[in-house]
Amino acid sequence: MENLREILESVGYTLFDFGREYRARPLYRDSNNNTVLRISKKTGWFTDYKLGVSGPLEELVKLTLGFKTPEEAKEFLKGKLIFSQGQKPKPKVKTTKTFSANMLNELKDDPSYWLDRGISKDTLDLFGGGVAKEGRMKYRYVFPIFNSRAKLIGLSGRCILKDSGKRPKWKHMGGKSDWKYPFQANLEIVKDKKEVILIESIGDMLSLWDQDVKNTLVTFGLDISIPVLNSLIKLDPEKITIALNNDDEKNGAGNIAAEKLNNKLKKYFDFHQVKICLPSKGDFGEMTGKEIVEWEQKCNA
Secondary structure, three states: OOOHHHHHHHOOOOOEEOOOEEEEOOOOOOOOOOOOEEEEOOOOOEEEOOOOEEEOHHHHHHHHHOOOOHHHHHHHHOOOOOOOOOOOOOOOOOOOOOOOHHHHHHOEOOOHHHHOOOOOHHHHHOOOOEEOOOHHHOOEEEEEEEOOOOOEEEEEEEEOOOOOOOOOOEEEEEOHHHOOOOHHHHHHHHHHHOEEEEEOOHHHHHHHHHOOOOOEEEOOOOOOOHHHHHHHHHHOOOEEEEOOOOOOOOOOHHHHHHHHHHHHHOOOOOHHHEEEOOOOOOOHHHOOHHHHHHHHHHHHO
């Protein structure tokens, strides 16, 4: 890719030559590290070591210039790329792992764990989960994750043991960065309402769903992946509410992450589209139905 340096410098990058690659400071986020962003001279493929994300040159251009879609970045690059004779870009091809839906037949219909936590059976039945009796998800209530083509692409299991020891609360199988959950059940609701609430876990989603707050998207952590970000950009909701866990009385992790996510999203959306509204307690599973209703009213005020 003969004119890669010219293209990168034209969008604002100061490049440092590292042999087969360039290093630079990422312009799409706050950073003072001049080598954390790597760009291959041969293909333009970039890797952000801090965020753990990577992608083709058009994705880097999209992030840097704030384009809404990859097509806009491709249009920007159209006619600008010059390859050496015989050289062709070889971007990495990422495939989404899928599972056989037959494995769901092995789940036991035992909702007692969630019923004890105030979640209704009607809500649970919508998501097709159950308790794993063996395997890697043994002693967990497992929720299947489907993509837009109804392919099973993941499993998320909540430990249901009273004494779980060192077992993590949640365990995931599959590439969770590709999950847009529970869009398998609420995508049309989100589109109609034109609002989405970002929450950390499926447990939060169930508590909100039971109080008729159904326009949610689970982050499965303290940040959102590029595929999830791209989905939000495509949806372009009128309001995005960040409702990660309120860890103010603990280590503050959710609160800090909410501020970072707020700053991140405001690079792609207007300021009035994004707001932080954390749960009034640690998470929505700790709140009563009345408290959730009051939280929703406060956020909409």
